[in-house]
Amino acid sequence: MxxxxxxxxxxxxxLGLVIFPFIYSGGKATAKPDPKVDTPEILQLPENERKxxxxxxxxxxxxxxxxxxxxxxxxxxxxxxxVSTSGKExxxxxxxxxMKCHSNKEKFCDECHNYTxxxxxxxxxxxxxxxxES
Amino acid sequence: xxxxxxxxxxxxxxxxxxxxxxxxxxxxxxxxVEASQIKKSPEALQxxxxxxxxxxxxxxxxxxxxxxxxxxHRVHNVPHITDNPKHEIKWLxxxxxxxxxxxxxxxxxxxxxxHMPFLLLCNHCDNPPCVRVCPTQATFKRKSDGIVMxxxxxxxxxxxxxxxxxxxxxxxxxxxxRPYIDESTQNPExxxxxKGVVEKCTFCYERLAHGLEPACVEAAKEVAAKKxxxxxxxxxxxxxxxxxxxxxxxxxxxxxxxxxxxxxxxxYYII
Numbered sequence: 001m002x003x004x005x006x007x008x009x010x011x012x013x014x015l016g017l018v019i020f021p022f023i024y025s026g027g028k029a030t031a032k033p034d035p036k037v038d039t040p041e042i043l044q045l046p047e048n049e050r051k052x053x054x055x056x057x058x059x060x061x062x063x064x065x066x067x068x069x070x071x072x073x074x075x076x077x078x079x080x081x082x083v084s085t086s087g088k089e090x091x092x093x094x095x096x097x098x099m100k101c102h103s104n105k106e107k108f109c110d111e112c113h114n115y116t117x118x119x120x121x122x123x124x125x126x127x128x129x130x131x132x133e134s
Numbered sequence: 135x136x137x138x139x140x141x142x143x144x145x146x147x148x149x150x151x152x153x154x155x156x157x158x159x160x161x162x163x164x165x166x167v168e169a170s171q172i173k174k175s176p177e178a179l180q181x182x183x184x185x186x187x188x189x190x191x192x193x194x195x196x197x198x199x200x201x202x203x204x205x206x207h208r209v210h211n212v213p214h215i216t217d218n219p220k221h222e223i224k225w226l227x228x229x230x231x232x233x234x235x236x237x238x239x240x241x242x243x244x245x246x247x248x249h250m251p252f253l254l255l256c257n258h259c260d261n262p263p264c265v266r267v268c269p270t271q272a273t274f275k276r277k278s279d280g281i282v283m284x285x286x287x288x289x290x291x292x293x294x295x296x297x298x299x300x301x302x303x304x305x306x307x308x309x310x311x312r313p314y315i316d317e318s319t320q321n322p323e324x325x326x327x328x329k330g331v332v333e334k335c336t337f338c339y340e341r342l343a344h345g346l347e348p349a350c351v352e353a354a355k356e357v358a359a360k361k362x363x364x365x366x367x368x369x370x371x372x373x374x375x376x377x378x379x380x381x382x383x384x385x386x387x388x389x390x391x392x393x394x395x396x397x398x399x400x401x402y403y404i405i
Binding site for chain 1: 287344
Protein backbone atom coordinates (compact mmCIF):
# COMPACT_ATOMS: atom_id res chain seq x y z
CA MET A 1 0.00 0.00 0.00
CA UNK A 2 1.37 3.42 -0.93
CA UNK A 3 1.38 5.93 1.94
CA UNK A 4 -0.18 3.27 4.16
CA UNK A 5 0.55 5.04 7.46
CA UNK A 6 -1.05 8.29 6.31
CA UNK A 7 -4.15 6.52 5.03
CA UNK A 8 -4.60 4.55 8.23
CA UNK A 9 -4.16 7.64 10.40
CA UNK A 10 -6.67 9.42 8.21
CA UNK A 11 -9.15 6.58 8.52
CA UNK A 12 -8.78 6.54 12.30
CA UNK A 13 -9.44 10.30 12.49
CA UNK A 14 -12.45 9.93 10.19
CA LEU A 15 -13.89 7.07 12.24
CA GLY A 16 -13.30 9.01 15.44
CA LEU A 17 -15.27 11.98 14.09
CA VAL A 18 -18.14 9.77 12.97
CA ILE A 19 -18.36 7.85 16.23
CA PHE A 20 -17.87 10.89 18.48
CA PRO A 21 -21.56 11.91 18.75
CA PHE A 22 -22.52 8.39 19.85
CA ILE A 23 -19.77 8.21 22.46
CA TYR A 24 -20.50 11.75 23.65
CA SER A 25 -24.18 10.99 24.28
CA GLY A 26 -23.21 7.83 26.13
CA GLY A 27 -25.02 5.58 23.68
CA LYS A 28 -28.38 6.63 25.15
CA ALA A 29 -31.18 8.14 23.08
CA THR A 30 -32.27 11.70 23.95
CA ALA A 31 -35.39 11.71 26.08
CA LYS A 32 -38.54 11.88 23.98
CA PRO A 33 -40.28 15.23 24.12
CA ASP A 34 -43.25 15.31 26.44
CA PRO A 35 -45.22 18.51 25.93
CA LYS A 36 -47.32 19.38 28.97
CA VAL A 37 -50.94 20.48 28.72
CA ASP A 38 -51.55 20.80 32.45
CA THR A 39 -51.55 24.58 32.76
CA PRO A 40 -53.80 26.13 35.44
CA GLU A 41 -55.91 27.66 32.65
CA ILE A 42 -56.64 24.25 31.13
CA LEU A 43 -57.09 22.48 34.49
CA GLN A 44 -59.79 24.91 35.62
CA LEU A 45 -61.91 24.07 32.56
CA PRO A 46 -64.54 21.35 33.02
CA GLU A 47 -63.29 17.95 31.84
CA ASN A 48 -65.40 17.82 28.66
CA GLU A 49 -64.27 21.27 27.49
CA ARG A 50 -60.57 20.56 27.60
CA LYS A 51 -60.25 20.50 23.84
CA UNK A 52 -58.09 22.43 21.42
CA UNK A 53 -59.57 24.13 18.35
CA UNK A 54 -59.18 20.88 16.42
CA UNK A 55 -58.34 17.27 17.38
CA UNK A 56 -55.08 16.49 19.11
CA UNK A 57 -53.80 14.47 16.14
CA UNK A 58 -54.60 17.26 13.68
CA UNK A 59 -52.95 19.90 15.85
CA UNK A 60 -49.83 17.79 16.32
CA UNK A 61 -49.40 17.42 12.60
CA UNK A 62 -50.80 20.63 11.17
CA UNK A 63 -50.49 23.40 13.78
CA UNK A 64 -47.74 25.18 11.87
CA UNK A 65 -49.78 25.28 8.68
CA UNK A 66 -52.84 26.35 10.60
CA UNK A 67 -50.96 29.22 12.25
CA UNK A 68 -49.75 30.38 8.83
CA UNK A 69 -53.32 30.34 7.52
CA UNK A 70 -54.64 32.16 10.57
CA UNK A 71 -51.98 34.81 10.08
CA UNK A 72 -52.91 35.39 6.44
CA UNK A 73 -56.63 35.45 7.13
CA UNK A 74 -56.33 37.93 9.99
CA UNK A 75 -53.61 40.23 8.68
CA UNK A 76 -54.29 40.14 4.96
CA UNK A 77 -58.03 39.41 4.65
CA UNK A 78 -59.30 40.96 7.88
CA UNK A 79 -61.23 37.81 8.81
CA UNK A 80 -60.86 36.99 12.50
CA UNK A 81 -63.25 34.17 13.47
CA UNK A 82 -62.34 30.51 12.97
CA VAL A 83 -65.14 27.95 12.96
CA SER A 84 -63.75 24.55 14.00
CA THR A 85 -65.03 21.22 12.70
CA SER A 86 -67.06 20.92 15.91
CA GLY A 87 -68.78 24.21 15.06
CA LYS A 88 -67.23 26.22 17.90
CA GLU A 89 -65.95 29.72 17.08
CA UNK A 90 -62.53 31.04 17.99
CA UNK A 91 -60.74 34.37 17.64
CA UNK A 92 -57.74 33.60 15.41
CA UNK A 93 -54.80 34.80 17.49
CA UNK A 94 -51.61 33.12 18.67
CA UNK A 95 -51.13 35.53 21.55
CA UNK A 96 -54.76 35.90 22.61
CA UNK A 97 -56.23 32.47 21.90
CA UNK A 98 -53.56 29.72 21.76
CA MET A 99 -51.37 31.02 24.53
CA LYS A 100 -54.28 31.88 26.82
CA CYS A 101 -54.68 28.13 27.45
CA HIS A 102 -51.16 26.99 26.63
CA SER A 103 -49.53 29.47 28.97
CA ASN A 104 -46.50 27.19 29.36
CA LYS A 105 -44.42 28.05 26.29
CA GLU A 106 -41.29 26.31 27.58
CA LYS A 107 -43.01 23.03 28.39
CA PHE A 108 -45.43 23.13 25.45
CA CYS A 109 -43.76 24.79 22.44
CA ASP A 110 -40.07 24.49 23.18
CA GLU A 111 -40.27 20.88 24.33
CA CYS A 112 -40.76 19.52 20.79
CA HIS A 113 -39.19 22.39 18.88
CA ASN A 114 -35.90 21.87 20.69
CA TYR A 115 -36.06 18.11 20.16
CA THR A 116 -36.58 18.48 16.42
CA UNK A 117 -34.18 21.45 16.25
CA UNK A 118 -36.68 23.79 14.61
CA UNK A 119 -36.50 27.43 15.55
CA UNK A 120 -39.71 29.27 14.65
CA UNK A 121 -39.42 33.04 15.00
CA UNK A 122 -42.85 33.60 16.61
CA UNK A 123 -41.47 35.09 19.81
CA UNK A 124 -39.26 37.68 18.16
CA UNK A 125 -42.40 39.79 17.96
CA UNK A 126 -45.25 38.02 19.72
CA UNK A 127 -45.13 38.42 23.46
CA UNK A 128 -44.86 35.08 25.19
CA UNK A 129 -47.04 34.42 28.22
CA UNK A 130 -45.50 35.03 31.62
CA UNK A 131 -44.32 31.64 32.84
CA UNK A 132 -45.41 30.72 36.31
CA GLU A 133 -42.95 28.83 38.48
CA SER A 134 -44.32 25.38 39.11
CA UNK B 135 -43.21 -2.89 -28.48
CA UNK B 136 -41.72 -0.19 -30.60
CA UNK B 137 -42.81 3.41 -30.49
CA UNK B 138 -42.07 6.13 -32.99
CA UNK B 139 -41.39 9.71 -32.06
CA UNK B 140 -44.91 10.86 -32.97
CA UNK B 141 -46.49 8.24 -30.70
CA UNK B 142 -44.22 9.17 -27.80
CA UNK B 143 -44.99 12.90 -28.01
CA UNK B 144 -48.73 12.16 -28.10
CA UNK B 145 -48.62 10.03 -24.95
CA UNK B 146 -46.33 12.48 -23.13
CA UNK B 147 -48.61 15.39 -23.99
CA UNK B 148 -51.81 13.67 -22.89
CA UNK B 149 -50.37 12.39 -19.63
CA UNK B 150 -48.93 15.79 -18.66
CA UNK B 151 -52.30 17.41 -19.42
CA UNK B 152 -54.04 14.86 -17.20
CA UNK B 153 -51.50 15.46 -14.45
CA UNK B 154 -51.97 19.25 -14.52
CA UNK B 155 -55.75 18.92 -14.56
CA UNK B 156 -55.71 16.58 -11.61
CA UNK B 157 -53.54 18.88 -9.48
CA UNK B 158 -55.65 21.97 -10.09
CA UNK B 159 -58.84 20.02 -9.38
CA UNK B 160 -57.56 18.93 -5.97
CA UNK B 161 -56.45 22.48 -5.24
CA UNK B 162 -59.89 23.89 -5.96
CA UNK B 163 -61.64 21.44 -3.62
CA UNK B 164 -59.10 22.00 -0.86
CA UNK B 165 -59.47 25.78 -1.05
CA UNK B 166 -63.24 25.58 -0.76
CA VAL B 167 -63.20 23.39 2.33
CA GLU B 168 -60.82 25.73 4.15
CA ALA B 169 -62.62 28.90 3.18
CA SER B 170 -65.87 27.70 4.68
CA GLN B 171 -64.25 27.51 8.09
CA ILE B 172 -63.75 31.21 8.66
CA LYS B 173 -65.93 34.28 8.92
CA LYS B 174 -65.79 37.95 9.79
CA SER B 175 -66.49 38.86 13.37
CA PRO B 176 -70.06 40.18 13.63
CA GLU B 177 -68.93 42.98 15.97
CA ALA B 178 -66.27 44.29 13.52
CA LEU B 179 -66.59 47.89 12.33
CA GLN B 180 -66.85 47.94 8.55
CA UNK B 181 -66.29 50.60 5.92
CA UNK B 182 -65.33 50.85 2.29
CA UNK B 183 -62.57 53.33 2.97
CA UNK B 184 -61.61 54.44 6.45
CA UNK B 185 -60.65 58.09 6.90
CA UNK B 186 -59.86 60.52 9.70
CA UNK B 187 -60.45 64.22 10.30
CA UNK B 188 -58.09 66.12 12.60
CA UNK B 189 -59.65 69.27 14.04
CA UNK B 190 -56.62 71.44 14.85
CA UNK B 191 -58.70 73.80 17.02
CA UNK B 192 -58.72 71.00 19.62
CA UNK B 193 -54.94 70.54 19.62
CA UNK B 194 -53.57 73.70 21.22
CA UNK B 195 -51.15 72.49 23.87
CA UNK B 196 -48.59 69.73 23.97
CA UNK B 197 -50.79 67.78 26.35
CA UNK B 198 -53.70 67.72 23.89
CA UNK B 199 -51.90 65.64 21.34
CA UNK B 200 -49.63 63.79 23.76
CA UNK B 201 -52.72 62.06 25.17
CA UNK B 202 -53.49 60.60 21.73
CA UNK B 203 -49.87 59.71 21.00
CA UNK B 204 -49.51 57.94 24.34
CA UNK B 205 -52.73 55.99 23.80
CA UNK B 206 -51.53 54.83 20.37
CA HIS B 207 -48.00 53.94 21.41
CA ARG B 208 -49.15 52.12 24.52
CA VAL B 209 -51.69 49.96 22.69
CA HIS B 210 -49.21 49.00 19.96
CA ASN B 211 -46.09 48.55 22.08
CA VAL B 212 -44.24 51.28 20.18
CA PRO B 213 -40.74 51.64 21.64
CA HIS B 214 -39.68 54.98 23.10
CA ILE B 215 -36.20 55.48 21.63
CA THR B 216 -34.60 58.80 22.54
CA ASP B 217 -30.85 58.23 22.26
CA ASN B 218 -30.73 58.68 18.47
CA PRO B 219 -33.41 60.71 16.66
CA LYS B 220 -32.86 58.65 13.50
CA HIS B 221 -33.89 55.48 15.36
CA GLU B 222 -37.13 57.01 16.63
CA ILE B 223 -40.29 54.95 15.97
CA LYS B 224 -43.36 57.03 15.18
CA TRP B 225 -46.94 55.98 14.53
CA LEU B 226 -48.53 59.28 15.54
CA UNK B 227 -46.37 62.36 15.96
CA UNK B 228 -46.44 66.17 15.88
CA UNK B 229 -44.63 68.38 13.39
CA UNK B 230 -44.62 72.03 12.28
CA UNK B 231 -46.78 73.60 9.57
CA UNK B 232 -43.93 73.95 7.09
CA UNK B 233 -42.99 70.31 7.43
CA UNK B 234 -46.59 69.13 7.26
CA UNK B 235 -47.73 71.25 4.34
CA UNK B 236 -44.58 72.18 2.37
CA UNK B 237 -45.12 74.51 -0.56
CA UNK B 238 -47.69 76.46 1.41
CA UNK B 239 -45.32 78.52 3.52
CA UNK B 240 -45.80 82.23 3.88
CA UNK B 241 -43.46 84.41 5.87
CA UNK B 242 -46.34 86.61 7.01
CA UNK B 243 -48.56 83.79 8.18
CA UNK B 244 -49.64 84.19 11.78
CA UNK B 245 -47.27 82.64 14.27
CA UNK B 246 -49.96 80.49 15.83
CA UNK B 247 -50.33 78.56 12.56
CA UNK B 248 -46.63 78.57 11.75
CA HIS B 249 -45.75 76.91 15.03
CA MET B 250 -48.87 74.86 15.49
CA PRO B 251 -47.91 71.23 16.16
CA PHE B 252 -49.83 69.26 13.55
CA LEU B 253 -50.75 65.72 14.49
CA LEU B 254 -49.42 63.46 11.73
CA LEU B 255 -49.95 59.80 10.96
CA CYS B 256 -50.05 57.42 8.01
CA ASN B 257 -52.49 58.89 5.47
CA HIS B 258 -53.76 55.50 4.30
CA CYS B 259 -53.61 56.75 0.74
CA ASP B 260 -56.03 55.71 -1.95
CA ASN B 261 -53.06 55.21 -4.26
CA PRO B 262 -50.24 54.37 -1.86
CA PRO B 263 -46.69 54.67 -3.25
CA CYS B 264 -45.32 52.48 -0.45
CA VAL B 265 -47.43 49.57 -1.67
CA ARG B 266 -46.23 50.04 -5.23
CA VAL B 267 -42.57 49.76 -4.29
CA CYS B 268 -42.81 46.92 -1.75
CA PRO B 269 -41.08 43.89 -3.31
CA THR B 270 -42.71 41.31 -1.01
CA GLN B 271 -46.21 42.76 -0.65
CA ALA B 272 -45.51 43.09 3.05
CA THR B 273 -47.29 46.42 2.85
CA PHE B 274 -50.55 46.31 0.95
CA LYS B 275 -53.87 48.06 0.67
CA ARG B 276 -56.72 46.00 2.06
CA LYS B 277 -59.45 45.71 -0.55
CA SER B 278 -62.17 45.43 2.08
CA ASP B 279 -61.63 48.74 3.89
CA GLY B 280 -58.79 50.65 2.20
CA ILE B 281 -56.40 50.39 5.15
CA VAL B 282 -52.74 50.40 4.10
CA MET B 283 -51.57 47.44 6.13
CA UNK B 284 -48.25 46.02 7.25
CA UNK B 285 -47.62 42.27 7.32
CA UNK B 286 -44.61 42.14 9.62
CA UNK B 287 -44.07 38.47 8.79
CA UNK B 288 -43.19 39.38 5.23
CA UNK B 289 -41.19 42.59 5.70
CA UNK B 290 -37.56 42.09 4.68
CA UNK B 291 -36.46 45.54 5.83
CA UNK B 292 -35.46 46.91 2.41
CA UNK B 293 -36.93 50.33 3.31
CA UNK B 294 -38.17 51.04 -0.24
CA UNK B 295 -41.51 52.01 1.32
CA UNK B 296 -39.81 54.59 3.51
CA UNK B 297 -38.27 56.14 0.42
CA UNK B 298 -41.61 55.93 -1.36
CA UNK B 299 -43.76 57.48 1.35
CA UNK B 300 -43.94 61.26 0.88
CA UNK B 301 -45.24 61.76 4.42
CA UNK B 302 -42.44 60.17 6.44
CA UNK B 303 -45.02 57.95 8.06
CA UNK B 304 -42.78 54.91 8.28
CA UNK B 305 -40.13 54.03 10.83
CA UNK B 306 -37.42 51.39 10.61
CA UNK B 307 -36.33 49.26 13.54
CA UNK B 308 -32.58 49.77 13.40
CA UNK B 309 -32.27 47.79 16.61
CA UNK B 310 -34.29 45.39 18.71
CA UNK B 311 -37.19 47.51 20.05
CA ARG B 312 -37.90 45.25 23.04
CA PRO B 313 -35.46 46.91 25.49
CA TYR B 314 -37.19 50.24 24.81
CA ILE B 315 -40.66 48.99 25.74
CA ASP B 316 -41.61 49.11 29.39
CA GLU B 317 -42.57 45.55 30.21
CA SER B 318 -44.87 46.56 33.05
CA THR B 319 -47.05 48.77 30.84
CA GLN B 320 -46.84 46.90 27.54
CA ASN B 321 -50.00 45.58 25.93
CA PRO B 322 -49.85 41.76 26.18
CA GLU B 323 -52.55 41.43 23.50
CA UNK B 324 -50.49 43.01 20.71
CA UNK B 325 -47.09 41.91 19.38
CA UNK B 326 -43.95 44.02 19.38
CA UNK B 327 -41.75 44.28 16.32
CA UNK B 328 -38.27 42.89 15.75
CA LYS B 329 -35.05 44.37 14.48
CA GLY B 330 -35.09 44.99 10.73
CA VAL B 331 -38.74 45.65 9.95
CA VAL B 332 -40.61 48.82 9.02
CA GLU B 333 -43.66 49.85 11.03
CA LYS B 334 -46.36 52.50 10.91
CA CYS B 335 -49.92 53.35 11.89
CA THR B 336 -52.42 50.67 10.81
CA PHE B 337 -55.62 52.56 11.71
CA CYS B 338 -55.89 50.04 14.58
CA TYR B 339 -57.09 47.20 12.34
CA GLU B 340 -56.97 44.86 15.35
CA ARG B 341 -59.35 47.13 17.30
CA LEU B 342 -61.70 47.65 14.35
CA ALA B 343 -62.02 43.86 14.05
CA HIS B 344 -63.41 43.82 17.59
CA GLY B 345 -65.75 46.75 17.17
CA LEU B 346 -63.50 49.42 18.73
CA GLU B 347 -62.47 52.74 17.20
CA PRO B 348 -58.74 53.53 16.87
CA ALA B 349 -56.96 54.17 20.16
CA CYS B 350 -56.14 57.82 19.34
CA VAL B 351 -59.76 58.56 18.43
CA GLU B 352 -60.94 56.96 21.65
CA ALA B 353 -58.46 59.07 23.65
CA ALA B 354 -59.59 62.24 21.84
CA LYS B 355 -63.21 61.41 22.64
CA GLU B 356 -62.41 60.98 26.33
CA VAL B 357 -60.70 64.36 26.43
CA ALA B 358 -63.65 65.94 24.61
CA ALA B 359 -66.13 64.40 27.04
CA LYS B 360 -64.19 65.88 29.96
CA LYS B 361 -64.04 69.33 28.40
CA UNK B 362 -67.54 69.20 26.96
CA UNK B 363 -66.45 69.88 23.35
CA UNK B 364 -66.49 67.89 20.12
CA UNK B 365 -63.57 65.45 19.75
CA UNK B 366 -60.42 66.55 17.91
CA UNK B 367 -60.21 63.31 15.95
CA UNK B 368 -63.13 61.91 13.96
CA UNK B 369 -63.02 58.51 12.28
CA UNK B 370 -65.42 57.17 9.66
CA UNK B 371 -66.17 55.82 6.22
CA UNK B 372 -65.20 58.17 3.39
CA UNK B 373 -67.45 56.37 0.91
CA UNK B 374 -70.54 56.55 3.08
CA UNK B 375 -72.27 59.94 2.48
CA UNK B 376 -73.94 59.74 5.90
CA UNK B 377 -70.78 59.08 7.91
CA UNK B 378 -69.51 61.57 10.47
CA UNK B 379 -66.39 62.20 8.43
CA UNK B 380 -68.37 63.05 5.30
CA UNK B 381 -70.67 65.37 7.25
CA UNK B 382 -67.67 67.35 8.47
CA UNK B 383 -66.11 67.44 5.00
CA UNK B 384 -69.32 68.80 3.50
CA UNK B 385 -69.52 71.60 6.09
CA UNK B 386 -65.99 72.65 6.98
CA UNK B 387 -62.97 73.71 4.93
CA UNK B 388 -60.37 70.96 5.18
CA UNK B 389 -56.93 70.38 3.71
CA UNK B 390 -54.87 67.28 3.10
CA UNK B 391 -51.11 66.78 3.09
CA UNK B 392 -49.53 67.03 -0.38
CA UNK B 393 -52.66 66.12 -2.40
CA UNK B 394 -50.87 67.28 -5.57
CA UNK B 395 -48.74 64.11 -5.48
CA UNK B 396 -51.82 62.12 -6.42
CA UNK B 397 -51.64 59.67 -3.54
CA UNK B 398 -55.17 60.45 -2.36
CA UNK B 399 -54.54 60.77 1.39
CA UNK B 400 -57.42 59.84 3.71
CA UNK B 401 -56.49 62.13 6.60
CA TYR B 402 -58.06 65.60 6.58
CA TYR B 403 -57.15 68.67 8.63
CA ILE B 404 -59.41 71.48 9.81
CA ILE B 405 -57.14 74.43 10.52
